[in-house]
Amino acid sequence: MLDLRYIKEHADEVKRNIQNRFMTADTDLVVKLYDERNSLIRETDDLRRKRNENAKKMKGNMSREERQALIDEGKQLKEGIAEAETRLSDTETRLFQEAKSIPNMAHPSAPVGREDKDNTELKREGTPPQFSFKPKDHVELAESLDLVDFDRATSVSGTKFYYLKNEAVFLEFALSRYAMDILQKKGFTPFITPDIAKEEILEGIGFNPRGPESNIYTIEDTGTCLVGTAEITLGGYYADTVLDPEELPIRIAGYSHCFRKEAGAAGQYSKGLYRVHQFSKVEMFVFCRPEDSDKLHDEILAIEEEIFQGLEIPYRVVDTCTGDLGSPAYRKFDLEAWMPGRGEGGDWGEITSTSNCTDYQARRLGIRFKEDKNTVYVHMLNGTAVAVSRTIIALLENFQNQDGSVSIPQNLVPYTGFDRIGPK
DSSP states (O other), rough: OOOHHHHHHHHHHHHHHHHHHHHHOOOOHHHHHHHHHHHHHHHHHHHHHHHHHHHHHHTTOOOHHEEEEEEHHHHHHHHHHHHHHHHHHHHHHHOOOOOOOOSSOOTSSSSOSSGGGEEEEEEEEEEEOSSSSSSOOOHHHHHHHTEHHHHHHHHHHHOOOOOOOOOHHHHHHHHHHEEEEHHHHTTTTEEOSEEEEHHHHHHHTOOSSSSTOOOOEEEEETTTTEEEEEHHHHHHTTTEEEOOGGOSSSEEEEEEEEEEETTTTTGGGGGGTOOOOOOEEEEEEEEOOOHHHHHHHOOOHHHHHHHHTTTTTEEEEEEOOOOGGGGOOOEEEEEEETTTSSSSTTTEEEEEEEEOOHHHHHHHEEEEEEEETTEEEEEEEEEEEHHHHHHHHHHHHHHBOTOOOOEEGGGGGHSSSSSSOOOO
């Protein structure tokens, strides 16, 4: 959530930002409710001051009539305070509900646009492989090598689920450990996080747990949800906490399963493992001082690049456009891997992202630190180290051989225990 005073003092900028993100929010209503709340706070405080003065007068010597007048005045003040507190509570509820719909401000350099095509490419790394044969997509490869079973998973769990089998199982474990080893060397504390979180934590992070547009599975009658990413549980770890400023920045990394409805996700680019209801992921998360967040955002991006350079997967870095940032993000970079089986001649597909959410999530979650007797909200950043299912796509398609086998990148061999996946 944005600072309410900032919304009032920069209302035109906030409105322009909402337009650039192609979102809907009522800035004027938030400002109106903010002013009403402040007025009610002053009114309530004034009534409480009068009640205290009335109580002090009661201690003095006075006639019966004077005491009764003070008692009557005290009752009126008590009723007035109760009424003002009710109006204040109702106004604050409406204010915070409306304020939550206002997205974070976007970085001045974030490209303005609505769709993927509006993203700005920043760099490319690696060379897409040139094959002397027609490359297969990951679905053909996985099924011919008996690595994934989509049909059985559909009959057991429904569409967009899958069984990993044989070498793919060890490939998942290998990728997760490979990423965790790199992150631990970078100062990240490793976690295995819960796969369930309370709805208020999801809302604090910026996810909508309910409604037709929600991408989240809610667990009926529990007030909890299956997480769509460890960003939720890592970000919620310090909810309602005053952190020691000497400990900042705090770097943590979590392995979790991720559950997503993927409602409306269809088309050739969504088939197979690319868009699924359940997958595993290693996520980075950082809590830091506001002045350090841009630098740390670059650091997270560099780690993502190091991971995929080590896997020898060609990729490009894109600066995500305003319409695709999501409400909490101030700026977001995506890594898109080259996927030879995508489309007719191969194409780029998102494989990681990293977002600087500034203090937007911290305000909702109450994560702050004390400095010079002032309370300061931390900045919170997240980044995908490895989304396993999409990384498997890139590995299978980029390292496929003419005989139908798939080679394993050298840096991953110590983790898998094999350097090639061959036909059964």
